[in-house]
Amino acid sequence: RSHRVAVIPGDGIGLEVIEAGKKVLEALAQKSGDFTFQFEDFDWSSQRYLEKGEYIPEGGLEKLAKFDAIYFGAVGSQDVPDHVSLWELRLAICQGFDQYANVRPARVLPGVNSRLKGAEEIDWVIVRENSEGEYSGNGGRVHQGHAEEVGTEVSVFTRKGIERIHRFAFELAQSRPCKKLTLVTKSNAQRHGMVLWDEVFFEVAKEFPDVDIDRELVDAVTTRMVLKPETMDVIVATNLHADILSDLAAALSGSLGIAPTANLNPEKTFPSMFEPIHGSAFDIAGKGIANPVGSFWTAAMLLDHLGETTASERLMAAIERLTASGLQTKDLGGSATTRDVTQAICSDIEQQ
């Protein structure tokens, strides 16, 4: 089996951690002997934007569409407004390839510290609707610059969009030992599209009688995450709500620098995209000290998506041995370099 993977390192430490991640993927392919990778690099970055005025060249998405998966580093630069890099690169790919299911696992890996007492109980997967809702780009401004100015933001929810994300979340919950799914919403304050979101959830729930469901308001769920982390498993929420909750989850589980994200097109009509949740971190870029564990965990999700479940499990086990060993980069209080950590995990994979 050969997997064609498009690689977009992006900006800052994105380049370093993705290079490290590729080495680990190669080590796993060698270990297995059953599959290989064909990587192709794309220089879609803020530097390219500053030079050529565009992140994605003409015809770029069509080219990308032929790959089996996309391995993404980080994007963001002081010299480009955030909303430009977001809409011209990340959202262009996510929305262009209809990667409507954003999946973010949160748990405390061995040896990783959390500031939350009882954080060991955290074992969540946050499923984020990734194609509409609060990120629809709708809204406007009238009487601009005048005292009577009004600005709007319009969240657009479609039955189809809601149904497919709930079905995805139910299937994911069904595949896990606890089979629990928590619906997050704010339909007491928002009584239109948000109510549709709820209604469709309970319709889809009928198809999954073996999944244990409950619901929380988005404000209340933050307190449950802090006070009763053990009571949740899979969480499904809108684009904005889950954006907030997944950052909180990463902070509570101590995994802000190492957690991964999958932007999935579950039907595989288009390639899916895998990226660590951390940003480009220009302050430490180029020094060889970035923590590559996020790109490894991301690689494990990518392998899983490609059907290489044995390699994915092998990699997760190696990551856990690595974090448990105490070999840590500066962000976690250690002094190991990106290369030290990468070599350690590659030789661990070879030796197992």
Add this chain to the structure above:
Amino acid sequence: RSHRVAVIPGDGIGLEVIEAGKKVLEALAQKSGDFTFQFEDFDWSSQRYLEKGEYIPEGGLEKLAKFDAIYFGAVGSQDVPDHVSLWELRLAICQGFDQYANVRPARVLPGVNSRLKGAEEIDWVIVRENSEGEYSGNGGRVHQGHAEEVGTEVSVFTRKGIERIHRFAFELAQSRPCKKLTLVTKSNAQRHGMVLWDEVFFEVAKEFPDVDIDRELVDAVTTRMVLKPETMDVIVATNLHADILSDLAAALSGSLGIAPTANLNPEKTFPSMFEPIHGSAFDIAGKGIANPVGSFWTAAMLLDHLGETTASERLMAAIERLTASGLQTKDLGGSATTRDVTQAICSDIEQQ
């Protein structure tokens, strides 16, 4: 000086904690000798709604408008949908009286436990826009019940509404020792009304050169709350964002059962409303075991608003001696009753 206070105990434990709070307010008035209270009770509750089909009787708001302040318990019942009690009682008062500034302090009182390591550093005031934005009630549904259904939620932000909440937040920040204000937004993803929110912030900032400002995205600010609580002071955010952040703040500081909220009409054209953040908690209602500390802390904010700053400070000091003393109700792991705690704080106030 005589203060006319409208009392709306509402539902469940609201009745018990507000009764306790009134006793404490009376004790403070006696201690001072300089002011008195005229309380008037209103039975606006879910029970009333179930019996008469309305929370607020005809002409109710006009009657309420004549008071100096409103002391509110809790609302919410299993027998009434949340969105009904919200829109027909709380939002009717908040929006009817243009209580556009919702203020929520968060800090760890002595003797109170938090699950967050380093929570002692928390000393925040969250300022929530309380009259528009995501709670505008706008939006709709088309093709209802059909496959092509679309639902929307429209957040409406006005320049006037934004300007007054930012100015309020700056003035509040200016009055505190650190003079810091953090703007929370999501203007990278939402590029219309949310951008207006940012722009007006920086315009208003020019009037307050002595306030130290910074900004965060709403997702990133949750991680800062967990990891660097000491770096924030006053936080200003939209109706929905601040709703989420203030619940998180209460959970992180261990004050979920005891924190207060003020719904302010800063110009005093209409009365302001003060309420503990906790709900009606029907599971423990009527047993005399509810924690009244939230209604005491709420009473301190009410006193402050009425200009009784000495009494307000006296009450906060008494609350801190109370929590430090370890006399705790069941929710905090103790076995004291509502009455025990109320008597303890009243005699402490008398004796000081």
